[in-house]
Amino acid sequence: MNNNCVLIIPRELCTGCGACASVCPKNAIHMQQDAVTGTFFPSVNHSKCSNNCDLCLSVCPAVNWSNTVRTKQNHYALGDYVQAYAAFSSDHKLRTAAASGGFTTSLLQSLLVQGYISGAIVSRRVKGDPFQTETIIARTPEEIDSCKGSIYSPVCFSEVFRNLKKISNEESLAVVGLPCHSQALSLLIDKIPSLRKKNILKISLVCGHAPTQNAYRYTMKRLGINETDVVDINNRGEGWPGFLRFQLKNGDIRRIPCGDALSWGMILSSPVFTPDACQLCPDPGGFAADIMVCDAWLPRYKKNKEGINLILTKTVLGDRMVHNAKNNRDIDLELIDIDDFLRANNRVFTAKTRNHNIAMRYLIGKNLTIFHKNIKEIEALGFMTIIKLKIYYFHIKFMKFMKLSKFSNHLPKALFFYFKVVQLLKR
Numbered sequence: 284m285n286n287n288c289v290l291i292i293p294r295e296l297c298t299g300c301g302a303c304a305s306v307c308p309k310n311a312i313h314m315q316q317d318a319v320t321g322t323f324f325p326s327v328n329h330s331k332c333s334n335n336c337d338l339c340l341s342v343c344p345a346v347n348w349s350n351t352v353r354t355k356q357n358h359y360a361l362g363d364y365v366q367a368y369a370a371f372s373s374d375h376k377l378r379t380a381a382a383s384g385g386f387t388t389s390l391l392q393s394l395l396v397q398g399y400i401s402g403a404i405v406s407r408r409v410k411g412d413p414f415q416t417e418t419i420i421a422r423t424p425e426e427i428d429s430c431k432g433s434i435y436s437p438v439c440f441s442e443v444f445r446n447l448k449k450i451s452n453e454e455s456l457a458v459v460g461l462p463c464h465s466q467a468l469s470l471l472i473d474k475i476p477s478l479r480k481k482n483i484l485k486i487s488l489v490c491g492h493a494p495t496q497n498a499y500r501y502t503m504k505r506l507g508i509n510e511t512d513v514v515d516i517n518n519r520g521e522g523w524p525g526f527l528r529f530q531l532k533n534g535d536i537r538r539i540p541c542g543d544a545l546s547w548g549m550i551l552s553s554p555v556f557t558p559d560a561c562q563l564c565p566d567p568g569g570f571a572a573d574i575m576v577c578d579a580w581l582p583r584y585k586k587n588k589e590g591i592n593l594i595l596t597k598t599v600l601g602d603r604m605v606h607n608a609k610n611n612r613d614i615d616l617e618l619i620d621i622d623d624f625l626r627a628n629n630r631v632f633t634a635k636t637r638n639h640n641i642a643m644r645y646l647i648g649k650n651l652t653i654f655h656k657n658i659k660e661i662e663a664l665g666f667m668t669i670i671k672l673k674i675y676y677f678h679i680k681f682m683k684f685m686k687l688s689k690f691s692n693h694l695p696k697a698l699f700f701y702f703k704v705v706q707l708l709k710r
């Protein structure tokens with residue numbers, strides 16, 4: 284029997300990044316999408332996979348997650364870093380239309396116009412079919428702009444990772460992704476000699492989780508929207524924290540504030556709609572990235588409705604690129620304390636780093652030695668914390684056993700409220 288990703292990776296650990304499919308020398312792996320949840324997973328043509336090369340496993344984040352990538356400071360949640368900043372785009376229109384403060388889009392556009400990069404790998408919802416996502420190599424500022432905003436849905440990089448190998452070594456590229464995409468790219472760079480020769484700037488978004496498509500079905504049902512009438516979905520925008528917007532065929536736009544119970548508050552962030560791989564993910568912000576980007580969830584920025592990002596430069600290259608954009612007056616930048624950067628997303632950093640070992644032991648159990656090989660445990664947990672986490676993960680197990688996510692459209696709102704309370708156990 285061959286050692287390939289399908290045999291070794293149970294579906295619940297796969298982040299759907301697509302690195303395995305992009306690296307297979309026999310083209311034996313292609314990414315499939317679950318029709319109901321929208322999550323991606325590899326499918327292997329066993330007759331083509333005959334050489335036991337194990338390349339797919341060597342680039343798989345689920346197997347190789349590491350919080351020690353190129354780490355000198357060895358910070359438990361951040362890995363290595365240079366400096367933390369508050370930042371936003373100098374373009375006011377972009378700043379209010381983007382996910383947080385438009386830093387990412389402005390940085391990419393600035394680096395492209397100044398010639399530091401020749402393209403940027405960015406993602407967007409497919410026009411007219413917003414339940415599908417695509418990742419492109421953008422070559423113009425307009426193309427980069429077309430990808431602004433956060434996509435709280437599964438995004439697969441297999442095609443673009445495959446195309447990376449074909450790009451000339453003279454080119455410099457920036458790649459924006461979630462921590463799983465960033466980790467996968469880092470593993471690909473380590474394994475593929477031609478990728479090592481390219482200059483690649485990795486930008487990672489801090490990520491709580493990416494909800495399944497069922498979250499939108501539930502929300503649309505509550506809003507009385509027919510799925511086939513939806514031509515576009517925007518998760519953020521119109522100021523900060525902005526609105527979740529459904530654009531309909533007849534031109535109508537249905538908007539709900541991001542803080543609303545149906546939006547980020549109770550539905551999109553519910554464990555019912557959280558893919559298993561996100562429950563198990565140990566990387567809050569992209570250990571392997573050059574720059575981490577997130578929202579400014581700090582009391583002192585709460586009144587600002589135009590949008591502010593917090594960013595962390597993790598490498599000298601990342602810091603240099605941020606200053607290149609600042610010197611060109613494309614972004615505003617202010618130094619902040621590293622503790623403030625952590626505090627803004629304390630919930631995400633704690634849940635993903637501290638709880639990870641319990642999650643693995645409780646939800647996966649017997650395969651522990653194969654997965655997450657390079658994650659170092661950061662602290663011994665107290666008795667009460669372990670009990671609270673066990674109760675939380677018991678709920679996750681029970682929910683899976685009952686297949687609640689499959690019947691989510693029929694679940695009462697009270698159950699989501701209950702899960703919102705249960706979520707407090709993992710903080």
Ligand SMILES: Cc1cc2nc3c(=O)[nH]c(=O)nc-3n(C[C@H](O)[C@H](O)[C@H](O)COP(=O)(O)OP(=O)(O)OC[C@H]3O[C@@H](n4cnc5c(N)ncnc54)[C@H](O)[C@@H]3O)c2cc1C
Binds near residue numbers: 387489580631
């Ligand atoms: C699934 C998800 C979960 C997140 N969770 C948190 C969180 O818990 N806390 C927090 O502070 N911030 C979180 N963020 C990050 C936050 O929503 C913003 O994306 C980030 O602050 C960048 O803002 P910006 O204004 O600079 O982005 P923009 O200038 O609007 O640019 C966003 C860039 O991100 C890319 N992008 C968007 N979604 C995806 C995706 N799913 N996969 C790959 N690339 C993508 C786009 O292509 C674009 O280039 C999350 C983002 C996502 C997508």
